[in-house]
Amino acid sequence: MKVIVLGAGIVGTASAWYLRAAGHDVTVIERQPGPAQETSFANGCQISVSHAEPWATPAGLLKVMQALGREDAPLLFRLRADPLQWRWCLQFVRECAPGRVAANLRRIVALADYSRRSLQALRAETGIAYDHLTRGILHFYTDDKEFDRACRAAAAMRDLGCPRMTVDADDVVRIEPALAPVRRKLVGGDFTASDESGDVYRFTTQLAARGATAGIRHLYNTTVTRLVPDGNAIRSVEMIDADGRHRLMHADAVVVALGSFSVQLLAPLGIRLMIYPGKGYSATYPIVDPDAAPTVSLTDDGHKLVFSRLGSRLRVAGTCELNGYSRDLNSVRCAAITRRVRALFPGACDYDAATYWAGLRPLTPGNKAYVGRTRFANLYLNTGHGTLGWTMGCGSGRAVADIVSGRNPEIAHILQK
Numbered sequence: 346m347k348v349i350v351l352g353a354g355i356v357g358t359a360s361a362w363y364l365r366a367a368g369h370d371v372t373v374i375e376r377q378p379g380p381a382q383e384t385s386f387a388n389g390c391q392i393s394v395s396h397a398e399p400w401a402t403p404a405g406l407l408k409v410m411q412a413l414g415r416e417d418a419p420l421l422f423r424l425r426a427d428p429l430q431w432r433w434c435l436q437f438v439r440e441c442a443p444g445r446v447a448a449n450l451r452r453i454v455a456l457a458d459y460s461r462r463s464l465q466a467l468r469a470e471t472g473i474a475y476d477h478l479t480r481g482i483l484h485f486y487t488d489d490k491e492f493d494r495a496c497r498a499a500a501a502m503r504d505l506g507c508p509r510m511t512v513d514a515d516d517v518v519r520i521e522p523a524l525a526p527v528r529r530k531l532v533g534g535d536f537t538a539s540d541e542s543g544d545v546y547r548f549t550t551q552l553a554a555r556g557a558t559a560g561i562r563h564l565y566n567t568t569v570t571r572l573v574p575d576g577n578a579i580r581s582v583e584m585i586d587a588d589g590r591h592r593l594m595h596a597d598a599v600v601v602a603l604g605s606f607s608v609q610l611l612a613p614l615g616i617r618l619m620i621y622p623g624k625g626y627s628a629t630y631p632i633v634d635p636d637a638a639p640t641v642s643l644t645d646d647g648h649k650l651v652f653s654r655l656g657s658r659l660r661v662a663g664t665c666e667l668n669g670y671s672r673d674l675n676s677v678r679c680a681a682i683t684r685r686v687r688a689l690f691p692g693a694c695d696y697d698a699a700t701y702w703a704g705l706r707p708l709t710p711g712n713k714a715y716v717g718r719t720r721f722a723n724l725y726l727n728t729g730h731g732t733l734g735w736t737m738g739c740g741s742g743r744a745v746a747d748i749v750s751g752r753n754p755e756i757a758h759i760l761q762k
């Protein structure tokens with residue numbers, strides 16, 4: 346079949362890879378000059394199966410309410426005259442009901458676990474190197490109440506089969522000695538040895554390059570403008586190519602992997618996705634003292650920041666602002682990140698040489714991605730991976746390739762929920 350994949354972030358690139366492996370004729374259309382230039386460019390780089398809790402929980406809701414109006418808050422809702430944002434917020438509140446939280450968590454963990462296995466297999470198959478470390482993910486806590494809550498969350502994750510172990514403050518420092526300077530402030534942590542980290546941009550660009558060698562066609566600098574329906578199928582994809590020309594391309598199947606921008610393309614077809622952009626920031630610092638910088642991937646729960654060591658760089662990412670599609674950097678939020686990192690790891694990095702970045706997480710209210718069919722027979726979705734697109738990208742790419750090929754994905758039972 347001739348399959349067109351829309352979008353070359355981690356999700357589109359992985360989808361294209363597995364579709365090609367299944368024997369299809371694959372074309373990827375991407376508006377940027379190369380793969381992984383938008384949300385998959387400089388994220389937190391965690392493969393975080395065991396810390397996959399959705400933000401929509403009763404405690405998450407309380408945090409959002411407490412943060413309203415605080416410019417440097419990790420979670421910031423700026424309410425706008427935007428019906429999608431209001432509908433999204435209402436649904437977010439509904440997803441905080443305990444029954445919904447448990448169901449969402451089960452689905453996220455299953456997809457994330459499948460995806461990590463898929464990533465590991467791809468790594469072994471292709472030999473792609475992307476500054477990955479398999480040293481686990483350690484959450485640390487500086488607040489007793491947060492830690493108590495985390496102990497309960499860890500128990501829930503263990504019930505789902507994740508080996509997330511609660512540890513005391515001394516263990517935290519044993520696992521990551523770079524935290525020794527702040528030992529007095531720590532109250533405990535939880536650690537999952539099987540979680541990983543690695544540079545999503547390096548991985549995605551290399552996978553795209555190997556895909557091109559295997560026969561995938563990439564049309565970069567090309568913006569998709571419309572899907573042209575014909576009865577209950579999509580006849581063609583309309584686009585503006587690199588020379589500014591309008592083009593139509595026929596496809597037997599189309600996979601939409603446009604992250605936060607999937608919504609606008611599908612609305613004219615009557616497909617209303619509940620995806621809203623959640624702007625997040627990252628800062629990347631050159632490491633000047635390798636022993637003072639962490640090698641275990643970390644999450645500072647109080648400040649909602651994640652840390653990943655990428656060779657000689659330290660990537661720190663976090664914060665979420667629901668405020669439309671702008672990717673402007675807010676200097677207050679950038680400064681808040683660096684202040685925290687400097688306090689935790691004084692002398693580890695050249696903090697004045699930070700590179701700041703912002704990306705739009707394609708957030709669904711319960712952090713459940715759309716993976717699978719639509720009411721159009723040949724139109725498929727792979728979008729809305731929210732806070733965990735790197736963690737879930739390879740698995741959902743593989744699953745969607747199975748679905749397009751008429752096969753049952755290994756995680757079919759989970760995707761139907």
Ligand SMILES: Cc1cc2nc3c(=O)[nH]c(=O)nc-3n(C[C@H](O)[C@H](O)[C@H](O)COP(=O)(O)OP(=O)(O)OC[C@H]3O[C@@H](n4cnc5c(N)ncnc54)[C@H](O)[C@@H]3O)c2cc1C
Binds near residue numbers: 351605736
């Ligand atoms: C600060 C931050 C930290 C994060 N940390 C982590 C983490 O540690 N672990 C984790 O698992 N996830 C993390 N995430 C989430 C993860 O980055 C995203 O879920 C993931 O990158 C989404 O991938 P995607 O391929 O769906 O979207 P994208 O990477 O945004 O790809 C979509 C592509 O579609 C293209 N496109 C859009 N519209 C059009 C159009 N009309 N025509 C052509 N092309 C178009 C875009 O250019 C883009 O390349 C983080 C996100 C942020 C912002």
